[in-house]
Amino acid sequence: MPEVLLIGGASDAMLTRMEAACTLHQWADHDMAWLQSNGAAITHVVTNGGAGVQPAIMDALPNLKMISCYGVGYDSIDAAEAVRRGIMVTHTPDVLNAEVATTAVLLMLACYREMRRDDAYVRSGAWETHGAAPLTRSAENQTIGILGLGRIGQAIADKLAPWNPTIVYHSRSKKDVAYTYYADLTDMAAACDVLICITPGGPSTNKLVNADVLAALGPDGTLINVSRGSVVDEAALIDALQSGALGWAGLDVFEHEPHVPKALRDLPNTVLLPHAGSATVETRAAMGALTVDNLLQHIEKGTVISAIPECADL
Numbered sequence: 001m002p003e004v005l006l007i008g009g010a011s012d013a014m015l016t017r018m019e020a021a022c023t024l025h026q027w028a029d030h031d032m033a034w035l036q037s038n039g040a041a042i043t044h045v046v047t048n049g050g051a052g053v054q055p056a057i058m059d060a061l062p063n064l065k066m067i068s069c070y071g072v073g074y075d076s077i078d079a080a081e082a083v084r085r086g087i088m089v090t091h092t093p094d095v096l097n098a099e100v101a102t103t104a105v106l107l108m109l110a111c112y113r114e115m116r117r118d119d120a121y122v123r124s125g126a127w128e129t130h131g132a133a134p135l136t137r138s139a140e141n142q143t144i145g146i147l148g149l150g151r152i153g154q155a156i157a158d159k160l161a162p163w164n165p166t167i168v169y170h171s172r173s174k175k176d177v178a179y180t181y182y183a184d185l186t187d188m189a190a191a192c193d194v195l196i197c198i199t200p201g202g203p204s205t206n207k208l209v210n211a212d213v214l215a216a217l218g219p220d221g222t223l224i225n226v227s228r229g230s231v232v233d234e235a236a237l238i239d240a241l242q243s244g245a246l247g248w249a250g251l252d253v254f255e256h257e258p259h260v261p262k263a264l265r266d267l268p269n270t271v272l273l274p275h276a277g278s279a280t281v282e283t284r285a286a287m288g289a290l291t292v293d294n295l296l297q298h299i300e301k302g303t304v305i306s307a308i309p310e311c312a313d314l
């Protein structure tokens with residue numbers, strides 16, 4: 001049976017299917033010394049977007065043929081190096097588009113309608129003692145900038161339709177869509193009420209949302225991040241939220257997960273989620289199924305269902 005290294009967790013459904021078809025080694029049970037002695041037998045890795053495959057692990061697997069990543073984001077895997085070594089990498093696009101889009105919309109609405117504050121208001125009894133809570137802001141008719149108009153970005157734009165937004169976008173290149181394109185992110189932020197980040201992580205987008213972008217979004221602006229923590233300069237974000245240079249932030253992702261700076265946790269104008277953009281039972285089951293489908297199809301036929309773009313020609 002092919003030998004597979006599992007880095008990170010897997011659901012029971014995934015384990016059952018993998019254990020029936022492969023000899024599964026769980027990285028959690030081993031260390032680098034074990035890998036140095038046994039790595040040559042391993043041909044496949046299953047991992048997730050957070051753990052990825054660290055360079056030392058890739059180096060210890062000279063016969064690695066394929067990496068199946070549970071998650072759409074794969075910035076923790078060196079895709080260029082995988083291509084150079086002829087290693088196929090797959091991920092789980094599309095099956096999570098709707099869920100992550102829902103998370104982005106929820107975060108935006110929670111910021112606009114002060115869901116945290118009003119929930120606390122009711123729970124504390126303040127409604128009875130102090131009367132009605134202060135008014136919130138309407139999310140209707142806002143100009144919403146999407147940073148990264150890929151599949152999930154488009155799903156976010158679609159899901160926002162009932163709030164009658166003006167959608168604009170910034171991405172590496174202009175797309176064949178009806179929304180206004182901004183070649184410059186700061187210019188777009190200056191024109192927006194909301195900036196939603198859904199661009200892939202990695203070196204090319206590192207701290208793309210910097211102090212200038214946040215200042216352009218402004219005191220009435222709302223930042224939503226459902227992409228990667230690395231896309232936003234977290235220190236600049238904290239400064240902007242503390243000083244009032246930026247109004248609100250709804251964040252699903254952070255620079256050093258699961259660590260979330262106390263300053264962000266203490267701020268009243270943030271809504272924070274534990275990287276839960278796709279974290280429903282249904283969507284995670286679909287992601288797990290696609291992860292294992294890719295693995296087993298590669299083992300059985302040498303083909304895959306959803307290669308990362310860099311591996312499309314492998």
Ligand code: DGY
Nearest residue numbers: 049071072073277278
């Ligand atoms: C992914 O799949 O990359 C997402 O971050 C999961 O929520």
